Amino acid sequence: MDAPGASCAQSLLIMQSPSRLPLRCWAEIDLAALERNLRLIRASLPAHMRYVAVVKADAYGHGLQQAAARLMHAGADLFAVANVAEATALREIGPGWPILLLSPLLPEEDSYVAEYDLTATVSTSDEVQRFNALGQSVGRPISVHLKIDTGMGRVGVWHEQAEKLYAEIVAAPHIKLAGVFTHFSSSDEDPAFTAEQRHRFLAALQRCPGIRLDQLFVHADSSAGLETLEGARPFNAVRIGLLQFGILPRLNSLLAQVHTEPVFSFKTRVGLVKELPAGNTISYGRTYTLKRDTRIAVLTAGYGDGIQRASSNRAQVIIHGVRCPVLGRVTMDQTIVDITDIPGVTRGDEVVLVGRQEKAEIPLAEFSRWADTIPWETLCSVSKRVPRVYKTQLGL
C-alpha cells in the first residue's frame, strides 16, 4: 500500500525536471535505487524495527524533497533532519510523518516546532521548560525525543543524569515523550566502546521509573552500527543516513550482505582536447611535469562543483570506459586529465567522476579517499552549481 503523500512525490518530480541548458557537471540521483535500498535494509533487520530516515543536509546532497518523497513511498516511519529550515521544507511535502530535529534549537526557532508539528530533541532542563511552555501556549503537547549522551559528548543529557531529566519530562504536562535515543561516536572503528555505549544507554533507561519503551521509538544505530545491532529489544528503530544512499561506511560482514546500490553518480564532460609536449611543467603552481608528449582533456568541472582540490594529482576519472589520471591541480571550473592512452576522445564526451561507465567504476569512497575525506563530506561538497538530475524507474 502506498504511503500518503506518494502522489505529491510524483508532481514534485515533474516540477523539478532539469533545465534545458546542456549540463556541464551534474549529479544523477537514482530514486528507484534509493527505494530498493530502503526496502533491502528493512528486510535485513528484525521485523519489529522501524526506520528513521536521516535526510539532513539536503538528504546528503541528493535533494531533500525528492529523496524524502521517495523514502515516504518506500515506507520510512520517521524523518530526521538537522534543523528547522530542513524540517519546514520537508513538512511542505505533506502532513503525517513525524519529523525529528537532531540539532539544538536557537532561541528564535522554538515556535516553529509547534507551527510545523515537529519533534524536538531534548537534552536539558531548559529545553523541557521551554517546550512545556510552548505546548501550553498552543494548547497541545509538544512531541520530544529524549537524547542520552553515552560518550559522544555532543547533544544529549549525560547518561548518569538521564533519569533526572526523564522525571522532569514526565512531570511536564504539555510535553509528550515519543522516543529515546543515543548516538555512537565510533561504531565504525571501535566495537568495544560501542558496546559500552549501548550498555550505558540501557542502564540509564532502566533507571527511569515506569518508562514504557514499547510505546516509544528506541533508537541508537546509524549506518555503521547496524552490524552490532542483533535485533535486541528494547531497540525498535534504526536511524539510517549514508547506507540508504548505497554507500557502505566500510566493508563488514552484516552490511556486505545488504547489497545496496549507489544512488548518486557525479558526471561532467570534455570541454577541450589538445596535445602538449613532454618536459613542460603545467597547471597552477607548476604541479605536474609532462613525462611524455601528452594528449589532455580539459573537463568542464572543478572544485567549484565539488571535485575537491585536495585530490589534485591523485584523482582519476572515467572516459570511454577507461580510467585516466588528473594532472596537476583541480581548479575552480576546470580539471586537466591525461587521455593519451584513450583514442577518439572528443569535445562533449561524458566523463564519470563518481559512478559507473561501461566496465569501469569509481566508488564514492575511493573518490573521497583521493581528497583525504569521508563520503559524508564529499556528498555535502557537491555545490549548488551542480544540477541534480532525477532518475526514476522510467529512466532519465
Ligand SMILES: *Cc1c(COP(=O)(O)O)cnc(C)c1O
Ligand atoms: C547524521 C546522523 C545519523 C546518520 O548517520 P549515518 O552514518 O549517515 O547513517 C544518525 N544519527 C545522528 C544523530 C546523526 O547526526
